Amino acid sequence: MTTAIEVRGLRKDFPVRDKGILGPRTLKSAVDGLDLDIPRGRVTGLLGLNGAGKTTTIKILATLLRPSAGTVRVDGLDAVADARAVRRRINLIAGGERMVYSRMTGRENLWYFGQLYDVPRAELRRRTGELLELVGLSDAADTMVERYSRGMTQRLTIARGLVNRPDYLLLDEPTLGLDAPIARDLRRVVADLAAHDGTGVLLTSHYLAEVEELCGHVYVISAGRHLAQGSPAELKAATGSHRTVRLTVTDPSERTRAVADAFGATREPLPDGGELITLRHPDDMAGPLTAAVVGAGGSVGGLEIAEASLEDAILTLAESGVAGLVSPEDAGPTGSRAAGEQNGSASGAASDGQEAGSGRCPAEAAGTPAEAAGTPAGTAGPSDGPAGSRRATVGAKGGSR
Numbered sequence: 001m002t003t004a005i006e007v008r009g010l011r012k013d014f015p016v017r018d019k020g021i022l023g024p025r026t027l028k029s030a031v032d033g034l035d036l037d038i039p040r041g042r043v044t045g046l047l048g049l050n051g052a053g054k055t056t057t058i059k060i061l062a063t064l065l066r067p068s069a070g071t072v073r074v075d076g077l078d079a080v081a082d083a084r085a086v087r088r089r090i091n092l093i094a095g096g097e098r099m100v101y102s103r104m105t106g107r108e109n110l111w112y113f114g115q116l117y118d119v120p121r122a123e124l125r126r127r128t129g130e131l132l133e134l135v136g137l138s139d140a141a142d143t144m145v146e147r148y149s150r151g152m153t154q155r156l157t158i159a160r161g162l163v164n165r166p167d168y169l170l171l172d173e174p175t176l177g178l179d180a181p182i183a184r185d186l187r188r189v190v191a192d193l194a195a196h197d198g199t200g201v202l203l204t205s206h207y208l209a210e211v212e213e214l215c216g217h218v219y220v221i222s223a224g225r226h227l228a229q230g231s232p233a234e235l236k237a238a239t240g241s242h243r244t245v246r247l248t249v250t251d252p253s254e255r256t257r258a259v260a261d262a263f264g265a266t267r268e269p270l271p272d273g274g275e276l277i278t279l280r281h282p283d284d285m286a287g288p289l290t291a292a293v294v295g296a297g298g299s300v301g302g303l304e305i306a307e308a309s310l311e312d313a314i315l316t317l318a319e320s321g322v323a324g325l326v327s328p329e330d331a332g333p334t335g336s337r338a339a340g341e342q343n344g345s346a347s348g349a350a351s352d353g354q355e356a357g358s359g360r361c362p363a364e365a366a367g368t369p370a371e372a373a374g375t376p377a378g379t380a381g382p383s384d385g386p387a388g389s390r391r392a393t394v395g396a397k398g399g400s401r
């Protein structure tokens, strides 16, 4: 049995009315033939511009939405046919959505969700205390959530997502709106879960520094389709998002100029008679360049290294549609529309855009953890929270936390 989430040929079509409320309904693909591999013990990133299909994908993986075509297998279990068993293995933390009940205290929420996951009582009591401590809510544990600030509610949502110690954790903008120290603690917890507990994590985040810090492998999607995949370093290298080394030579000579030219660097005279040598390269070239300049008799007056930015790489990918980056040792299959079409509706999927929970008896919809966890229309999760707001996952300068 494979211990991973395996997504093959995933498609999700939503009915839309392009010409107003009285116009005809047409189907629009939010996800269009995606293949993803989310193994245990790794944080896998899912990136793309607004509307790329990230949240839709995560909702399907969380069994909150039915795929229109394709399959999702969690440790070999089909996410549609074996939805109940799948829900026991996963949990979801969505930063933009309220996923807890406001008419309960923080502690009651964790107790309630823990019971839905059948966490034994003694274990749940201990875990509830630990989780409240972890997210800095011990002092507010017995306060009604309606009196929590947005950040506090978000922190409780994180605790709720960890209450069943999931084998797979789906994180959709988990640090949205969090204070920097809590966001940092969450990153530490996520890294720890993957490295030490072997949890498989799927992360979408607006903060690309967060993605870079945590993710061993990143999928980039656009308009619901696969665009690229690889480690953050590979994505940056493949898009020309290189480190920049700026070295100031105070006494430039023919020999130092020859060195700069041999490295493929650019040279720029400075007003004080010195010269600025600039080298963009995927590897760390500061040491070799400095050594060569000094070896050629030059004196170094300053050295500055600017790291390549994953944000630049993702924007380049999304804008240019560069496809086919594959990490050699870690490559899953690339997205293939044909695969999705061949798979067809192997999951018995609906194609009408309905949420997975609709059409079931209310007790079942209300009683299942993953459904109670989310707030898409038609499911039985807390309905007193705002719907997830649209936000830029790349493009905003948010990587400084």
Ligand SMILES: Nc1ncnc2c1ncn2[C@@H]1O[C@H](COP(=O)(O)OP(=O)(O)OP(=O)(O)O)[C@@H](O)[C@H]1O
Binding pocket: 014, 015, 016, 029, 030, 048, 049, 050, 051, 052, 053, 054, 055, 056, 057, 353, 389, 390, 391, 392, 393
């Ligand atoms: N219930 C729905 N009905 C119709 N269209 C939808 C629905 N949900 C999502 N879409 C559309 O599907 C596409 C993908 O949306 P999705 O929310 O998955 O993107 P995203 O990558 O998560 O975007 P963001 O970064 O803005 O959160 C968008 O064009 C969106 O408008």
